[in-house]
Amino acid sequence: MARSATTTAAGDQAMELAELLVHATRRLHRGSMEHLGPLGLTVAQARVLHVLSDRGALRMADVAALLDVVPRTATSMVDGLEAAALVRRWPDPEDRRSVRVELTAAGRRLLDRLHVARRASAEQVFGTLTSAERRQFVALLEQLCERGGCSVCGHGNGAL
């Protein structure tokens, strides 16, 4: 009985967490759209630019892995950026099946404004938390990834 009650409470807490997480993320996404729209970028495209600015030229497969999407989705994301001349595709000299992606000069010129937009969106949602609360929050989310086996943001390596 006590066991069952405990399990139930824990499950309900997980569901409450899920609900709160969804709402917070919805607010973050909407704010991001507002801030990125004037730059002509979608949220997904901004994520691509961010990994490219962090890591330089990447293969499409790397983009997909870092962003936790299937290869087809990475293609869509990069297509828009290439059409806007913000990134460039070129064949991988070491493996001609692969395609490398890198920022163009125009893409690099956009990075400052991208950073401002990304930060503004983040501050809009997290700005009210104290520094200690943010650290706590980051630690908890990292626990989720590490223990939950998140292949992307776990272990402080491949985070977008």
Next chain:
Amino acid sequence: MARSATTTAAGDQAMELAELLVHATRRLHRGSMEHLGPLGLTVAQARVLHVLSDRGALRMADVAALLDVVPRTATSMVDGLEAAALVRRWPDPEDRRSVRVELTAAGRRLLDRLHVARRASAEQVFGTLTSAERRQFVALLEQLCERGGCSVCGHGNGAL
């Protein structure tokens, strides 16, 4: 200088939070789809069923407000459920502009399985956290909503 450095660090922390939040939510959403698919439900539809089971019959405007979507989106969500005969629309007797939505018998019969699916998805992501960590997490997300002025999940009233 110190002020600037502090601001920068706080902003970077907010951006890191945003990134981690996105990844966690992506995992949660994918897990939810997997668990809800066999029930013939989308994640959005499950959210509607959940508020209806929590609160009984609601006007469309209430559904939209509780789920933090525009009225048109609430219409889409309810359309699918009505087509599946899980909810029923009927005119509000007090205001004939309004439409009330409520669960049908079939909708109520689905609630147990819905609850299991929702819980399984939540546990998949949050199950590795200790009880204390979950409480901490919930408290932080509630801070976000309250201080950030979230009209939906703030103040422990209208949370989905």
Next chain:
DNA sequence: TATTGTTATACTCTATAACTATA
């Protein structure tokens, strides 16, 4: 005039499946 919900439409994000080129 203001409000409720709808029809019409479109955009973002993501996915599966089949195919091509290369390894």
Next chain:
DNA sequence: TATAGTTATAGAGTATAACAATA
């Protein structure tokens, strides 16, 4: 055969704008 990336297609989720019915 296996892998990388694409074309083709589809579906989920959400939004704006114009409109009808009602208040």
